Amino acid sequence: MDDIANPPHQQQLLEQRITELEIKASFAEDLVDHLNEIVARQQQQIELLARQLQELKQQGGSGDGGVTVRSLRDELPPHY
Template identity: 50%
Template sequence: MTSSPTDDIVQRLEALEVKASFTEDLLDQLNMTIYQQQQLIDRLTHEVIQLRQQASEGPAQGPRNLRDEIPPHY
């Protein structure tokens, strides 16, 4: 049995639809990944800003005692 030109066109169209569907799914996944990464970047940026503010304010407890910094296993 030979396939007609219409059958070939239908098969090619179906193949393109499948590829388009997979491409849309992949694009959605990539967009979600980018969104999550941007949320993480924003959160880390906020934390860095807070740490810089704390460092510029200086030590909150006054002078440091080096004995407090000795690891407990000594």
């Protein structure tokens, strides 16, 4: 008799577990989409920063050797 009464209960439990898994999968998919958007924005920022760095290197290297590289450790802060 247990076998006859148990399958509907098991079926209901399985359906509940499937529903919970579908909900979790949906949240995971939304999270992946959100993270992909963040990665795409970060890539754009990296490319912009790389271009700006390249421009700064070109500006600094365009002189006739008149540009001197100084270490910030050698400079005193303005209040000294």
